[in-house]
Amino acid sequence: xxxxxxxxxxxxxxxxxxxxxxxxxxxxxxxxxxxxxxxxxxxxxxxxxxxxxxxxxxxxxxxxxxxxxxxxxxxxxxxxxxxxxxxxxxxxxxxxxxxxxxxxxxxxxxxxxxxxxxxxxxxxxxxxxxxxxxxxxxxxxxxxxxxxxxxxxxxxxxxxxxxxxxxxxxxxxxxxxxxxxxxxxxxxxxxxxxxxxxxxxxxxxxxxxxxxxxxxxxxxxxxxxxxxxxxxxxxxxxxxxxxxxxxxxxxxxxxxxxxxxxxxxxxxxxxxxxxxxxxxxxxxxxxxxxxxxxxxxxxxxxxxxxxxxxxxxxxxxxxxxxxxxxxxxxxxxxxxxxxx
Numbered sequence: 001x002x003x004x005x006x007x008x009x010x011x012x013x014x015x016x017x018x019x020x021x022x023x024x025x026x027x028x029x030x031x032x033x034x035x036x037x038x039x040x041x042x043x044x045x046x047x048x049x050x051x052x053x054x055x056x057x058x059x060x061x062x063x064x065x066x067x068x069x070x071x072x073x074x075x076x077x078x079x080x081x082x083x084x085x086x087x088x089x090x091x092x093x094x095x096x097x098x099x100x101x102x103x104x105x106x107x108x109x110x111x112x113x114x115x116x117x118x119x120x121x122x123x124x125x126x127x128x129x130x131x132x133x134x135x136x137x138x139x140x141x142x143x144x145x146x147x148x149x150x151x152x153x154x155x156x157x158x159x160x161x162x163x164x165x166x167x168x169x170x171x172x173x174x175x176x177x178x179x180x181x182x183x184x185x186x187x188x189x190x191x192x193x194x195x196x197x198x199x200x201x202x203x204x205x206x207x208x209x210x211x212x213x214x215x216x217x218x219x220x221x222x223x224x225x226x227x228x229x230x231x232x233x234x235x236x237x238x239x240x241x242x243x244x245x246x247x248x249x250x251x252x253x254x255x256x257x258x259x260x261x262x263x264x265x266x267x268x269x270x271x272x273x274x275x276x277x278x279x280x281x282x283x284x285x286x287x288x289x290x291x292x293x294x295x296x297x298x299x300x301x302x303x304x305x306x307x308x309x310x311x312x313x314x315x316x317x318x319x320x321x322x323x324x325x326x327x328x329x330x331x332x333x334x335x336x337x338x339x340x
Contacts, residue, residue, distance in 0.1 A: 022156055029155035034163035037062075037151035040180060041167060047178040050163045052078070052095035053102075053139055057109075057148055059182060060091055064115055067091045072103035072219075073123025076233040076287055078176060078184040080123070084297035088119050092184070096174065097137070100128055100215035105138045107222045112145040117226045120219060121300070122263075124230045125286075126270065129212055129255040130205035175287070185290055190283040195238040199285040202239055207251045216262035230263040231300055232256055234292060236285035237272040241327055241334045253320045260311035268319070269296055272326035273307025277333055 031042050036055040039062070040047045049055060060067075069090035071082060077094035093106060103122060110117075127133070141148050154160055166173070172187045179185060220228055243249045260266035275281055281292045299305050309322060327334070 025161050026155050029160045029164050030151070032164035032167050034160060034167055035154060040182065044168065045180060047182060048167045048172050049174050049176065049178060053137065054148060056093055056095060060093065061113065064113065068117055069119040069121070070110065070117050071121040072098065072106065074098040074125065075176065076125060077123035079287060079290065079293045081183050081294055081297050083183065084294055086298070086301065090121070094123065097134060099133065099136055100212060101136050102138055104215050104218045104222065105142055107219055109142045109145055111222055117223055120223055120226045120228050122216070122219065122230045123233050124256070124259050125233055126207055126252050126256060129207045129209045131208050132205045186283060186287070193279045193282045193285055195236065195279060198242070199236065199239050202242060203246065206248060207255050210255055210258055213259045213262055216259065220262065227265070228263045229265040229301065230259065231266065231296070232268040232270040234276050234288045235270045236282060237276045237330055238334060239285055240270065240272055240323065244327055249323060250320060253323060254316055257311055257316040257319055265301065266311045267300060267304040268309040268311050271307070271309050271323055272330055275307055277330050
C-alpha cells in the first residue's frame, strides 16, 4: 500500500532525472560538437577528427553555398590548406585512408545535393595504384544520397559524449587536428622523421593497378564543367630512392604519368626535391608540414614550385629521367640517414 502510494512520485522523479541527464549530454555534445554539426568546438581552440567521413559531410552541408571548389584525397591531402587556393573558395573533403573510389561516391553525393564546383582538386599518391589496397568505407547515407543522422539523435549518445570529453581533456585520435576554421594541422607531439626507419607499408605492393585511373574519368563525368586538377603529394626522397633500388621506379612513374592524362592540370610534388630531401618537412615521410603544404596550395594552379614536375608538359621518359637525375643529385644526402 505504502509502495503504491509513493510510486508515482518516484517515477516522476526518475523521469525528470533521466530527462535532465539526457539534456546535459546533448548540451555538452552540441557545445563541443565532435561531429561538426554546429560549426565545431565552442569551448576549445581545436576540433578533433573522430570520423572525417561524417564530420566533413556535416560541415559541408551547413556551408555548401560558400564553396565553388572541392578537394579530395587521403590523410596527406587533409593538410592542404583550402584557404590558400587562390581564386577559389575550396572545401577540403579529404579524409584518412581516402581512396579515389570513395571520392567518386562523395562527388555523386555532392552533385545530388546541388553542388556544382568550378574546380576539383584530387590528391593522387602512387600508393593509390598498388596491386592491393584496403577496401572502401562509404557510409550508407552517402550511397543512398540521404542526409546524415540528425544531430538531435547523434548527440544523445554516450559515444558522442565520450568524443566530447576526449576533445576537452584527451589527446587527438589522429596525428592531425583541425583549428576553429577547420584548417588541418599536424598534432602537437608528432615524432621527428627518421629516414633510417622505412615508411610503413613502403613495399606493400607494386604499382600495377593501372585500371584505377578510370575513377578520374568518373570524376570528370560527374563534374564535367569543372577544372580537374591533380597532384602527387610529397613523399620522402628516401622512399623514392628505395623504389629505385627495388626496381619499382619505372612502374611508379608510368602509372602516375598515365593518371596525369585524366586531368586538366597535374603536378608531381613527390619527385625528389629540396622539399622532400629535408626531413624536417615531414614527421613520417608521407605527411608533410603545414609550411610545405602552404607552398603547394599557393602554386598548385600556377605551374608549381621549382621542385615540382608538370606532368602535362612531359612525356613518361622525360619524367623518369628527371627522377633519376634528382636521385643522383641528392645521392650523398640519401646515403646519410640524417638527411643533412
